[in-house]
Amino acid sequence: MRSIRPYRILYAAAVATLMIVPAEAQHLQNGVGGRVNNTGVIRFKSDTGQFRNAAPAASFTNNVIEFTGTNNAFTDIGSDPTTATAFGVDASMRVPGLVRYTRDSILQNVQSRFYTDLEMRGGSAKKIVDGVYVGSQYLITKSGPRSYAGTFTYDGALLQYITSESGLSGNTDRYDNLTILNGPKEVRRYDEVRMSRSFYSDASAPMLVQGSMFWGTNSLTSAPVTIDSGGMLATGVGTSLLNANLTVNDGEFIATDNADTTTIGSGARLTVGPSAAAKLSLGQNAQLYVLGDYANSFALRTNVRFDPTSLVNFNAPTPQVIQSTVATNAYGHLRTGRSVKTVNGDVYLVSSLSVNDENLDVGTSMLSMTTGAAQYTGFTEVVGTMQRDLRSGSTGDLYVFNNEQTRMTFEKLPQDITLEVRPVTNPTSYDLTSDIQRKINVRYNGVWTALVRAGYKQADIPATWGVDVSEDLLRFFDAKGPLTTDVRKMLPQPGSAYSRGRVADARSFGWVELGRLSSIDPAERRIDNTHDLLMRGSRDILKAIASGRWSNPATWDEGREPDPKDRVSISGFTVHVGYVRANDNYAILEAFPDTMARAVTLADVPSTSLLIGYTNTFNTFSLKRTTGVLFTQNRVAPSLVPFTALDVTVANLDAGLLIYPGASYTVPDLLIGADATVFNGGILQVGSN
Amino acid sequence: MRVPSSHLVVLLVLGLIASTASAQVLVNRGAQIHIREGAVVTVNGDTENGSGEIRVYNKAKVTFNGNVKILQGGLYLLQDCLASISMDLTIGVAGVCWRYSPGVLDVLGTIGNDGELNNEGEINIGKP
Numbered sequence: 087m088r089s090i091r092p093y094r095i096l097y098a099a100a101v102a103t104l105m106i107v108p109a110e111a112q113h114l115q116n117g118v119g120g121r122v123n124n125t126g127v128i129r130f131k132s133d134t135g136q137f138r139n140a141a142p143a144a145s146f147t148n149n150v151i152e153f154t155g156t157n158n159a160f161t162d163i164g165s166d167p168t169t170a171t172a173f174g175v176d177a178s179m180r181v182p183g184l185v186r187y188t189r190d191s192i193l194q195n196v197q198s199r200f201y202t203d204l205e206m207r208g209g210s211a212k213k214i215v216d217g218v219y220v221g222s223q224y225l226i227t228k229s230g231p232r233s234y235a236g237t238f239t240y241d242g243a244l245l246q247y248i249t250s251e252s253g254l255s256g257n258t259d260r261y262d263n264l265t266i267l268n269g270p271k272e273v274r275r276y277d278e279v280r281m282s283r284s285f286y287s288d289a290s291a292p293m294l295v296q297g298s299m300f301w302g303t304n305s306l307t308s309a310p311v312t313i314d315s316g317g318m319l320a321t322g323v324g325t326s327l328l329n330a331n332l333t334v335n336d337g338e339f340i341a342t343d344n345a346d347t348t349t350i351g352s353g354a355r356l357t358v359g360p361s362a363a364a365k366l367s368l369g370q371n372a373q374l375y376v377l378g379d380y381a382n383s384f385a386l387r388t389n390v391r392f393d394p395t396s397l398v399n400f401n402a403p404t405p406q407v408i409q410s411t412v413a414t415n416a417y418g419h420l421r422t423g424r425s426v427k428t429v430n431g432d433v434y435l436v437s438s439l440s441v442n443d444e445n446l447d448v449g450t451s452m453l454s455m456t457t458g459a460a461q462y463t464g465f466t467e468v469v470g471t472m473q474r475d476l477r478s479g480s481t482g483d484l485y486v487f488n489n490e491q492t493r494m495t496f497e498k499l500p501q502d503i504t505l506e507v508r509p510v511t512n513p514t515s516y517d518l519t520s521d522i523q524r525k526i527n528v529r530y531n532g533v534w535t536a537l538v539r540a541g542y543k544q545a546d547i548p549a550t551w552g553v554d555v556s557e558d559l560l561r562f563f564d565a566k567g568p569l570t571t572d573v574r575k576m577l578p579q580p581g582s583a584y585s586r587g588r589v590a591d592a593r594s595f596g597w598v599e600l601g602r603l604s605s606i607d608p609a610e611r612r613i614d615n616t617h618d619l620l621m622r623g624s625r626d627i628l629k630a631i632a633s634g635r636w637s638n639p640a641t642w643d644e645g646r647e648p649d650p651k652d653r654v655s656i657s658g659f660t661v662h663v664g665y666v667r668a669n670d671n672y673a674i675l676e677a678f679p680d681t682m683a684r685a686v687t688l689a690d691v692p693s694t695s696l697l698i699g700y701t702n703t704f705n706t707f708s709l710k711r712t713t714g715v716l717f718t719q720n721r722v723a724p725s726l727v728p729f730t731a732l733d734v735t736v737a738n739l740d741a742g743l744l745i746y747p748g749a750s751y752t753v754p755d756l757l758i759g760a761d762a763t764v765f766n767g768g769i770l771q772v773g774s775n
Numbered sequence: 776m777r778v779p780s781s782h783l784v785v786l787l788v789l790g791l792i793a794s795t796a797s798a799q800v801l802v803n804r805g806a807q808i809h810i811r812e813g814a815v816v817t818v819n820g821d822t823e824n825g826s827g828e829i830r831v832y833n834k835a836k837v838t839f840n841g842n843v844k845i846l847q848g849g850l851y852l853l854q855d856c857l858a859s860i861s862m863d864l865t866i867g868v869a870g871v872c873w874r875y876s877p878g879v880l881d882v883l884g885t886i887g888n889d890g891e892l893n894n895e896g897e898i899n900i901g902k903p
Contacts, residue, residue, distance in 0.1 A: 111863070111884060111885040112883070112884060112885055112900055112901025112902070113885045113886070113900065113901075114885070114886045114888070114892075114900055115885055115886065115887045115888065116888045116892075117887065117888060117889035118889075119868055119889050119890075120866070120888035120889045120890060120891070120892070121888075121890070121891045121892070122888060122892045122893075122894075123891070123892070123893045123894070124892075124893075124894045124898075125876075125894065125895045126874065126876060126877075126894045126895045126896045126897055126898070127894075127896075127897045127898070128894055128897075128898045128900065129897060129898065129899045129900065130900050130901060131899055131900060131901045131902050131903050132900075132901030132902060132903065133903075135900055135901045154903070155901075155903070
């Protein structure tokens with residue numbers, strides 16, 4: 087047998103040692119002067135293999151870097167991933183070419199880097215941390231589940247496609263935060279992009295959505311977004327701020343159910359249309375704040391859907407045009423604020439209206455709502471036509487119309503009723519010496535009866551009013567034309583009375599209210615369809631319309647106690663002064679006991695009586711003590727009326743003038759008609775002193 | 776001059792015997808080493824290319840069981856040859872390693888590059 091030479095034994099041992107001892111470091115270390123030109127694939131196979139670099143970015147060209155370990159990384163030459171020479175540490179050191187993370191099992195950690203192209207491949211799970219930037223393509227190729235934590239950014243200057251990640255919950259197969267920067271992006275048709283938290287775009291990253299995109303929580307866009315080709319974009323549950331235009335050409339923009347506000351920023355515009363395929367949808371409780379502009383260019387307006395609980399809030403500080411709607415596709419809640427608003431057509435809403443800070447002027451169009459609340463702050467109103475569709479209304483409910491003091495409470499509901507209210511505008515039959523200069527035109531379908539209040543502003547009170555005209559005298563008139571016969575005064579009906587509120591200052595409403603106005607007779611309460619509701623403050627003869635105390639407004643046709651300037655007529659009713667009778671149990675004292683009126687006339691009609699009584703020492707009464715003030719008594723009592731003691735019953739008396747013992751009544755001039763009767767048990771003084 | 780591949784093993788053995796470096800078993804000081812098509816070469820020890828070239832041709836297979844240093848000159852792995860280095864590959868400032876397509880270079884250790892590393896095929900670094 088041949089002998090084995092010693093050097094061969096040593097050599098074999100050395101070789102065996104080399105083959106057994108594994109290499110510790112398994113990296114690619116590119117020194118400061120090194121150049122790596124990779125048009126193939128450089129694959130890192132160990133779990134900790136790193137591409138360490140000390141050279142400038144231009145020293146590396148790349149086709150594919152493939153990481154197959156769990157913690158592969160780009161670092162500087164000293165294994166620090168955060169210094170300037172580590173590839174991908176920032177955009178200037180962006181990793182060129184494709185970086186592929188591929189492994190069949192276990193987990194791969196995807197390093198926070200600026201990549202050009204990035205690919206997830208192989209069955210292993212991928213953990214994608216905050217701070218991954220992709221400048222071109224993001225590929226998911228038969229990859230295991232991806233979990234995202236933090237922000238994933240597409241930041242290429244050329245068109246990038248946002249890769250589908252359509253996990254429905256959590257952060258698996260669903261972006262966490264998604265950011266697009268620097269150039270145009272697109273969600274391709276049939277792709278679906280979801281994220282669990284925020285979406286952000288900068289001003290240089292317009293986005294075209296042709297597939298589906300679901301924002302997570304809060305979102306902010308700074309560049310235009312266009313939805314086309316049947317695409318769909320849904321907001322997250324948090325706030326969404328659109329600081330650039332969002333245009334829906336073909337597809338749908340959805341404000342998600344119960345989402346926080348979606349705001350169209352100042353200078354931005356949300357445009358929907360011009361076809362039925364361009365849609366906007368606000369879900370339950372969703373809120374759209376329009377600080378810029380919202381426009382629907384589809385003529386039929388049927389391409390938008392607003393849940394009744396949703397809100398559209400036009401709240402720009404500069405004048406805005408409110409987009410019109412149709413009855414079948416009406417706003418839910420509508421709010422305006424901060425500036426004057428106009429409309430570009432009829433506006434329908436099904437829930438509430440809130441007008442704040444400045445008026446909403448609908449021009450020649452109409453604002454139509456149903457039974458929801460209309461609220462006004464800041465002395466605002468709807469100028470123009472406002473309709474209430476009351477088919478689902480309820481009697482007894484208060485329905486506010488064009489301002490907080492223009493409202494109706496119905497005993498009987500019409501199908502709809504419309505008020506066209508124009509401040510500082512002559513109503514039909516306007517008399518500048520006595521009338522409120524505010525046109526209120528009434529239109530309706532159906533029969534109605536209601537308590538009606540109409541508000542007015544100080545600016546509606548012309549300086550041309552006569553000296554005897556007063557807000558306290560304002561009454562309603564049905565007005566249809568210029569003739570005096572075209573004006574019909576509205577009088578209280580049984581169970582109704584005028585009430586009024588004066589204008590307190592230039593920032594408050596005055597108002598007039600009368601119950602039981604109606605679309606049907608009697609004429610004294612009827613407001614005809616298409617007629618104006620006129621407010622007139624001239625002083626007419628005040629007529630008793632019920633038996634009751636002089637101080638009781640319900641006794642008089644204008645719903646107020648006579649004052650010293652009034653002329654009063656009592657015909658067919660028993661009016662008592664100075665004490666309480668059971669017919670109205672009215673205990674408030676007369677306001678002007680020594681100047682009750684400037685004239686009183688008692689008609690020769692049964693039950694016509696003026697009873698002068700007393701309550702303790704409240705017992706002295708007088709007409710205005712001025713020469714020429716006249717009391718005319720024409721009633722002829724058919725029989726003697728007992729007058730030794732106060733009559734406190736409910737019954738009418740037929741006495742003419744009656745002064746009870748203990749009471750005193752002074753009239754400057756007294757005219758007693760033929761056979762008319764005066765029963766005096768107290769003191770009757772004729773002539774002033 | 777074209778060297779027949781059947782002679783290559785002999786040339787390498789001569790190279791190994793001529794070496795005076797204690798840690799290398801293959802040192803090239805300027806020669807053109809051609810590992811021709813289909814040839815199989817195994818270097819059981821370190822390799823140092825001080826100058827000159829090592830060219831591995833299509834379908835050849837070369838195994839470096841040790842470190843490889845390309846201080847100057849180049850290691851050219853042509854076409855579909857297969858090369859593997861069991862330890863580190865070091866490319867000096869004046870060195871070049873060129874892995875052409877579609878072949879594979881396996882480096883089980885680290886590639887240290889201060890020169891030029893060109894890859895058109897596949898380079899595998901480390902092992903799982």
